[in-house]
Amino acid sequence: xxxxxxxxxxxxxxxxxxxxxxxxxxxxxxxxxxxxxxxxxxxxxxxxxxxxxxxxxxxxxxxxxxxxxxxxxxxxxxxxxxxxxxxxxxxxxxxxxxxxxxxxxxxxxxxxxxxxxxxxxxxxxxxxxxxxxxxx
Amino acid sequence: xxxxxxxxxxxxxxxxxxxxxxxxxxxxxxxxxxxxxxxxxxxxxxxxxxxxxxxxxxxxxxxxxxxxxxxxxxxxxxxxxxxxxxxxxxxxxxxxxxxxxxxxxxxxxxxxxxxxxxxxxxxx
Numbered sequence: 001x002x003x004x005x006x007x008x009x010x011x012x013x014x015x016x017x018x019x020x021x022x023x024x025x026x027x028x029x030x031x032x033x034x035x036x037x038x039x040x041x042x043x044x045x046x047x048x049x050x051x052x053x054x055x056x057x058x059x060x061x062x063x064x065x066x067x068x069x070x071x072x073x074x075x076x077x078x079x080x081x082x083x084x085x086x087x088x089x090x091x092x093x094x095x096x097x098x099x100x101x102x103x104x105x106x107x108x109x110x111x112x113x114x115x116x117x118x119x120x121x122x123x124x125x126x127x128x129x130x131x132x133x134x135x136x
Numbered sequence: 137x138x139x140x141x142x143x144x145x146x147x148x149x150x151x152x153x154x155x156x157x158x159x160x161x162x163x164x165x166x167x168x169x170x171x172x173x174x175x176x177x178x179x180x181x182x183x184x185x186x187x188x189x190x191x192x193x194x195x196x197x198x199x200x201x202x203x204x205x206x207x208x209x210x211x212x213x214x215x216x217x218x219x220x221x222x223x224x225x226x227x228x229x230x231x232x233x234x235x236x237x238x239x240x241x242x243x244x245x246x247x248x249x250x251x252x253x254x255x256x257x258x259x260x
Contacts, residue, residue: 050159050210050249052157052158052159052210053144053145053146053147053148053149053158053159053160053161053228054147054157055146057157057210059249061247130247
């Protein structure tokens, strides 16, 4: 399945400074309870499609949030900064899907209680990216 | 039954056999032969007098067809100024005329796709 999220996830997994911290623990929407900290989840938060007189343009602008979770505030901020360096300004192709002009639009710190019986509270940073995606 | 105005979707635009992804088309028609006058009122007129006017002493350009098409499009191709060719619009508007590019521009901007704009002088 082609998706801009998959392209951006692959960019993180193949970037050593990120994968050395989270390995491949980058999950869509939900992380399994067995996932060790730190980890990252991502979700599509919006999409803007432009129409032309001849029909859809086929290159929508997609908004994707990456949520970084770590046991300490410093760990969350450090990982978020590495995600920023990897994705802000990124453009690339993975699995025949192309993403262009990824831009970091917002960051937000948080402290959350993960779901699950014995899961500890963790620090998180939400990074909101916009990117152009060749849809067709 | 009355015909509803076309919603313009499915409209295609080509110039010199090249298709463009257009987002806006404006077709303007001006009657160059229409009488146009100039105001020649002066301070010697009394309050309440009628405005004075006369025909323009100079005629417009002989090459002015009075017809123009202006488009906005998405794409990084630049339409050369002065280029000539057949302009064809099909769909919401039907037009096929010889045309010359009188103005053209392309805009590259952060966080946006590449957009262009062009104006064509169209034959009658």
